[in-house]
Amino acid sequence: MMNALSLFFLLCGAVLALSAAIGLVRFRDTMSRLHAVTKPQTLGLICTITGTNLHVLNSDKLGPGELGDLGVLFLIILFALLTAPVVAQRVGRIARKEGLYEEAFLSRDDTEGKKAARKHV
Numbered sequence: 001m002m003n004a005l006s007l008f009f010l011l012c013g014a015v016l017a018l019s020a021a022i023g024l025v026r027f028r029d030t031m032s033r034l035h036a037v038t039k040p041q042t043l044g045l046i047c048t049i050t051g052t053n054l055h056v057l058n059s060d061k062l063g064p065g066e067l068g069d070l071g072v073l074f075l076i077i078l079f080a081l082l083t084a085p086v087v088a089q090r091v092g093r094i095a096r097k098e099g100l101y102e103e104a105f106l107s108r109d110d111t112e113g114k115k116a117a118r119k120h121v
Contacts, residue, residue, distance in 0.1 A: 012044075017048070030100040046077055
């Protein structure tokens with residue numbers, strides 16, 4: 001049962017990572033690509049590592065080395081969750097300043113009022 005659950009998480013992680021790669025290639029502008037890079041890629045990494053953790057926990061020989069591996073895998077998840085949103089926010093802000101996006105594809109523009117205020121100054 002644990003092996004089947006581990007395999008399920010590994011396959012879900014692989015599919016999410018594949019969808020992130022396809023989205024990175026297919027989307028047109030930087031803002032759209034940010035969603036493809038951060039959201040499914042991070043969730044895919046978490047699913048893959050969860051599947052690996054379940055596989056290690058199901059092992060017959062669970063010694064100090066394996067427990068250390070579980071700790072490292074947990075730290076990978078933690079660092080991915082801490083860094084991916086920050087990097088995406090910074091890249092999005094730079095893309096916004098540099099104009100590396102197509103305004104027609106934005107669903108809303110939160111800086112519209114700020115643009116008018118800057119023009120009057």
